[in-house]
Amino acid sequence: MSTKADTVVKKGYNVEEIRAQFPILKELVNGKPLVYFDNAATSQKPRRVIKAESAYYATINANVHRGVHTLSTKATEAQEAARETIRKHINAKHAHEVIFTSGTTAGINLAAMSLGQLLLKKGDEVVISGMEHHSNIVPWQLACEWHGAKLKLIPITDSGEWDLKQVPFSDKTRILAISHVSNTLGTINPVKELIAEARKRGIITVVDGAQAIAHLNVDVQDLGCDLYAFSGHKAYGPTGTGVLYGREELLERMPPWQGGGEMIDTVTLEKSTWARLPFKFEAGTPHIAGIIGLGEAIRWMEDYDFAFAKASAEQCKSAFAAHEHLLLEHASKELLTIDGLRIIGTAKEKVGVISFVIDGVHHYDLGTLLDQQGIAVRTGHHCTQPLMDHFGVSGTTRASFACFNTIAEVDAMVDGVKKGVNMLR
Ligand SMILES: Cc1ncc(COP(=O)(O)O)c(C=O)c1O
Structure with missing residues (x-):
């Protein structure tokens, strides 16, 4: 129409x-x-995404990283090509900083559970804002409850923006978890500025990018965030797919969240050791067809959107x-x-x-x-x-x-x- x-x-x-x-x-x-x-x-x-997903099932369906046979190799290559496409698109330094998840919710839960274990102790504080989606509230409430930490709020103004005069940072703040764009209000938040302020104080920063990825040129290095989560299905990709970007040094320190196949190096009945990044955070069989579809969705956006192709941090x-x-x-x-x-x-x-x-x-x-x-x-x-x-x-x-x-x-x-x-x- x-x-x-x-x-x-x-x-x-x-x-x-x-x-x-x-x-x-x-x-x-x-x-x-x-x-x-x-x-x-x-x-x-778009048709290209639908085709990419069904072509995987029709021609190369096999599990990834597991077999020496031809189909498994092809499936692994297709999945890892998607990881590289996403790495470039968000300007991550390394492909192993791109962790596949089932969506933003899964990415933030991974962040909250793992960072909670790594960083939070009694009396510590986590700062979120008053406009967060439940996915960026509840995981932090759980982590705070488990570790005796407190959740603090950046209040919002009547126009639906953060009140930057009232950011409740203190010497107890360990984590800042904020949305790049509000799903209800559409507000594009000044995440880069707030992240810079948090970094000066040694606070770890987590961005919920669910509503940004289809609209803004997301450059994780330019933003300076530690972790950045988004869903594939909100960016023309399949449901059940998502990404948690993480800065290498932090991911190396973070404990795994879910245990199972693929995320281990060695297992004995007494103890296990973890696989290298990103696999430490990718337990079990991933949504291979969806990941391939997500890679195609990102390539499709870049093909049809000159600004994405330019990927200039200035032209946001x-x-x-x-x-x-x-x-x-x-x-x-x-x-x-x-x-x-x-x-x-x-x-x-x-x-x-x-x-x-x-x-x-x-x-x-x-x-x-x-x-x-x-x-x-x-x-x-x-x-x-x-x-x-x-x-x-x-x-x-x-x-x-x-x-x-x-x-x-x-x-x-x-x-x-x-x-x-x-x-x-
Ligand atoms: C801002 C924001 N965060 C998180 C989510 C959760 O995304 P998903 O349901 O894909 O995990 C949404 C979904 O609407 C969202 O808009």
Whole structure:
């Protein structure tokens, strides 16, 4: 779905060419063309990713790192090629700093459990922010509980940004765990600045990059973080895949989190020793097809997005993000014409995520009415209940844009919201 307005938007950015890569966009939902605005939950997959995953099963399916036979070697090479693609994309120094996980949640749990054991003792402190996803709250609550440490919060402002005047660093702070981009508000956080401050104090830094990886040029060395977690499925890759980047020196010191095959060097009944990086943190058979698909998703993004290919730390926003920003501006302007509508999250720096509430309209009812028109948005607390409490709402309606969305689709959503409001109020 695109209109004349999209011709203006595209200027060197061919949204129709990008849309043609996504088979699902031809689907009808409830008899209407699909308008998919739930990309922050999971993005749609381009044909190349779907093909790469099924080609693994159809032609080289075998376990990795385990056999001398030809298929196992091919599967290992394909998986390790994906690791190298990701290493380059995030500018890690070494491929063995890229640990495959099942997603951001798994990456942060690994970080919290392992760092907890390595660093935390009674009275220590872990700092997170008030806008974290539950995945970057609960693992730290568990680690703090187990080691007698305390969780401290960076408060957030009414516009949905960190209040940098109130960062609760102290001489007891051991870990800073923060999101690069908020999934609910879209805020792009000044992670580099805060990491620099933390490093001066010897604090270990963990970044939740779940919402950044598909929109920003993530350069882990430039950010200066110790650990960086993201999910493949939010960056046009398969579900059940993810990465935890870790600085080599720290990973060497961290104890393994899960035990099993592949993560050991030697095992006796009395004691085991650990495999070299990254395998120390990759117990069991990985999601090989998914990892190969994730490598292809990253290559696909780089092929279609000149800014990713340039990977300049200065030019932080990708071409996809610039396109999504135009959609965000248009959506914000049009939605604000609706009486009683309030946008939650008005930071200066945002990715294409817009959360809103409307007086007298429940987000769940609105989401259901939009779905009847083929428009997929998210409703609820978006796994950020403390943030909802901060804004005094039970939930929001959230539209989150991707590289393939259009102005015409935004207009369809705005029309749908107007109709919904008329029916519900
Ligand atoms: C900011 C943020 N962190 C963590 C997660 C968890 O990601 P996953 O469910 O892929 O592990 C999400 C998912 O929505 C997220 O938006």
